[in-house]
Amino acid sequence: MITLDQYSAKIATAKTPDEVESIRFELFGRKAGVLTLAMKDLGTKSPEDKRTQGQALNVIKVELEQLLDARLAAIASESFGSLGESDSLDVTLDLPEAEIGHKHPIHEYIRKAEEVFGRMGFDTANGPELETEHYNFDMLNIPESHPARDLQDTFWVSSLDRTVLRTHTSPMQIRYMEKKKPPFRMICAGKVYRKDSDATHSPMFHQIEGLMIGKSVSLANMKAVMEQAIRELVDPTVEFRWRTGYFPFVEPGLEMDLRWRGDESKSREGRWLEVVGCGMVHPQVLKNVGIDPEEFQGFAFGFGVERMLMIRHQIPDLRSFFQGDLRFLRQF
Ligand code: PHE
Numbered sequence: 001m002i003t004l005d006q007y008s009a010k011i012a013t014a015k016t017p018d019e020v021e022s023i024r025f026e027l028f029g030r031k032a033g034v035l036t037l038a039m040k041d042l043g044t045k046s047p048e049d050k051r052t053q054g055q056a057l058n059v060i061k062v063e064l065e066q067l068l069d070a071r072l073a074a075i076a077s078e079s080f081g082s083l084g085e086s087d088s089l090d091v092t093l094d095l096p097e098a099e100i101g102h103k104h105p106i107h108e109y110i111r112k113a114e115e116v117f118g119r120m121g122f123d124t125a126n127g128p129e130l131e132t133e134h135y136n137f138d139m140l141n142i143p144e145s146h147p148a149r150d151l152q153d154t155f156w157v158s159s160l161d162r163t164v165l166r167t168h169t170s171p172m173q174i175r176y177m178e179k180k181k182p183p184f185r186m187i188c189a190g191k192v193y194r195k196d197s198d199a200t201h202s203p204m205f206h207q208i209e210g211l212m213i214g215k216s217v218s219l220a221n222m223k224a225v226m227e228q229a230i231r232e233l234v235d236p237t238v239e240f241r242w243r244t245g246y247f248p249f250v251e252p253g254l255e256m257d258l259r260w261r262g263d264e265s266k267s268r269e270g271r272w273l274e275v276v277g278c279g280m281v282h283p284q285v286l287k288n289v290g291i292d293p294e295e296f297q298g299f300a301f302g303f304g305v306e307r308m309l310m311i312r313h314q315i316p317d318l319r320s321f322f323q324g325d326l327r328f329l330r331q332f
Helices: 004-013 017-028 034-044 047-086 105-119 171-179 219-233 283-288 305-313 318-322
Strands: 123-125 130-132 163-165 184-193 204-214 240-244 250-259 272-281 297-304
Touching: 004 017, 004 047, 017 034, 017 047, 034 047, 105 184, 105 204, 105 219, 105 305, 123 171, 171 184, 171 204, 171 283, 204 219, 204 272, 204 305, 219 240, 219 250, 219 272, 219 297, 219 305, 250 297, 250 305, 272 283, 272 305, 297 305, 305 318
Parallel strands: 123 184
Antiparallel strands: 130 163, 184 204, 204 297, 240 250, 250 272, 272 297
16 A cells, blocks of 8 residues: 655655656556556455545545645746846846957057058068977077077977977068068068066067068168158157167167157166167078078068057056956057
8 A cells, every 4th residue: 555655755855847747657647657556456445445445545646746746846946046046137137338349459559560561562471489499590590509599588398399489570581581582571470488577578479570672672771661660650759769789680780769758757778668679681591591692682670569569558567468457458
């Protein structure tokens, strides 16, 4: 004989509506339900037993049905209750307008530089950030023993032989010259890496490299291109100064400093920020890629994107570009 306890415990542990319904089927299924069979079995009993047992079975049946329905209701309210905690959707809540983002200032600036140099006839190239020593140093006239290798605090890739995170975009000069026949003008923008970190240095930063080679490209052409580009890319009134500078892959080499604006508190030297390295491509570099330096010559330059932006927008710390603080980024 079926007992109420046996099933009430089972119903209480059902966790889903499906589990409740399968217990209901087990009890009341038309062919093999436990209660259905017990009811059928009454037919074989004496009239006396039929009456007493029939009454008892009816009580159990009503109680079990109530338990099953109550359990279903409880499961529904439990899941609704937890929904309230986790996924509530308050359709009456007045939401602020969705904010639409914009390009990161660095990428916006690179696009702008590509456009400015594009108007001056410069093609846009791209190259790998993981670079070989061959392209990053050797081909740029920086042999193994050369002290200039120490000028750049290189990240070596220990798992790969003679491989570095490029310390500058200059290896793209080589890759480009190996593929193309002069005359040409190209710029290449991208990430570069050096072991350095303070307000004007970050271990990862962006450079834009430029190269122009032809039969009569002069230092005067270089200065004209650079000055025009800097005025467009920083400000028409930007103050700059030219200094001689040393880079093994150019001869002569020059550096261009831009003046910090509105900061008279700094020492006289502190008011200038070194932004551009450039010069006439070294004859040895041209020979390295099979270009005859007697026939062709030209200039190359490389500048730091973050530093240009620092001057343009008077940003005191270059690391702000990479911290993802929306209060900073929204200003652009
Ligand atoms: N590659 C140099 C640097 O990173 C800059 C440079 C580029 C200088 C091209 C001369 C010519 O400092």
